[in-house]
Amino acid sequence: MPSAMREFDVQNYLKTPEEQAAYIEAALEGGDPSFIAAALGDIARARGVTTFAAESGLSREAIYRAFRPGGNPTLETLAKATKALGLRLSVVAA
Structure with missing residues (x-):
């Protein structure tokens, strides 16, 4: 019987401020501006965009x-x- 696989969603791993800070830190260390922007978007969605906007x-x-x-x-x-x-x-x- 094949195992059920779920699609990976980074938002499931960005629940705490510490996890979010570590994620941004890793994005900044990579130095890719597009990834840094996307990482901030991931955190905004994990917090809830309306909440993050406020x-x-x-x-x-x-x-x-x-x-x-x-x-x-x-x-x-x-x-x-x-x-x-x-x-x-x-x-x-650097």
């Missing part, structure tokens, strides 16, 4: 537009999103 002060449309694969959020949008996640942007030597 927390960040961004519109739902802005979240969907900026935080998708190929998205290109502005620095202001990125700062609002990370602040809502309880994170801050920083720079370290």
Whole structure:
């Protein structure tokens, strides 16, 4: 009897702020801007886009537009999103 397989959904693994922070940290370490934007979108969907919009002060449309694969959020949008996640942007030597 074949086993039932479920489609992988990263949102199922982003339940806590610590999991979300680790996910963003891994995305930032990879350095791919498209993946970083998509990772923030994954977290927004895991939290609930409406909730994330209220927390960040961004519109739902802005979240969907900026935080998708190929998205290109502005620095202001990125700062609002990370602040809502309880994170801050920083720079370290490579």
